Amino acid sequence: ASGDDVVWMNPAEAYFLRAEGAAREWNMNGTDQDLYESGVRMSFEFLGVSGADAYLANSTNKPAPYTDPANNGNSIGEGSSLLGTITIKWNAGGGLEEKLERIITQKWIAIYPDGQEAWSEFRRTAYPKVFPVMINNSGGTINTNKQVRRIPYPASEYRNNANNVNNAVSTLLGGADNGGTQLWWDKK
Known part of the structure; x- marks a missing residue:
């Protein structure tokens, strides 16, 4: 995509939609794993970067804890339920929620900078896991x-x-x- 193009729907998104459907055991003409991996590869291709296969093989990296340098009470530590535990590499033996977290997290990354779509995915699925605001001024x-x-x-x-x-x-x-x-x- 050139700098002047408006991306209405990132092509990787179609693979992630199908991967989600396959994870829910719908007929998507492919397995959840194949469609997930195709989505990641398409995202890399669409952005013009290499390394998708090495990225997909990564079975160690997980969302990192956060230490707030100004207020330790805002930190999110290892083991917190607010911190995702998935890796990038597909886990065929994982349950539906693990698969959805993995698919939607990669979809969320792939659709950047489409913030409206990313927000809709987060609201619809609760993925990716994101840190809550520390001061809620909504009055409940x-x-x-x-x-x-x-x-x-x-x-x-x-x-x-x-x-x-x-x-x-x-x-x-x-x-x-x-x-x-x-x-x-x-x-x-």
Whole structure:
């Protein structure tokens, strides 16, 4: 892709979508492992970098702990449930959640810099594991570990489109119009 192109959907994403389907035992015309590995290879190819096979063979690297240099209370240590435990190399014997974490983590990396899509994947699957905010200023409307689930309607919509916004809030949201209310497809 040139610097002027807008990437609507990274080609690697299609492989990761199929890998997820295969992990869920849907017919995706390939195994979860083959589709996962093809997704990683396509991501490397799309970005014009080499080393995909060595990357896929890495069975030791895991998400690293974080030590906050300013406040040790914000650190995420080894063994924390907030820290992922997956490696890059596929584990055919892993359960569905391990496979999904691996697939979605690589998909999240591959779709950079598409932040909206990455945020949607995180909300839909809870992967990749990301650190929670340390100071939650939501007044209890947003779960610190689940994080922001949606963007509330802006005040201008309430001023200029109140009937439709109020109808959407009451019939579609199933909760308050705030950042903590999950959308219908936000299952985790």
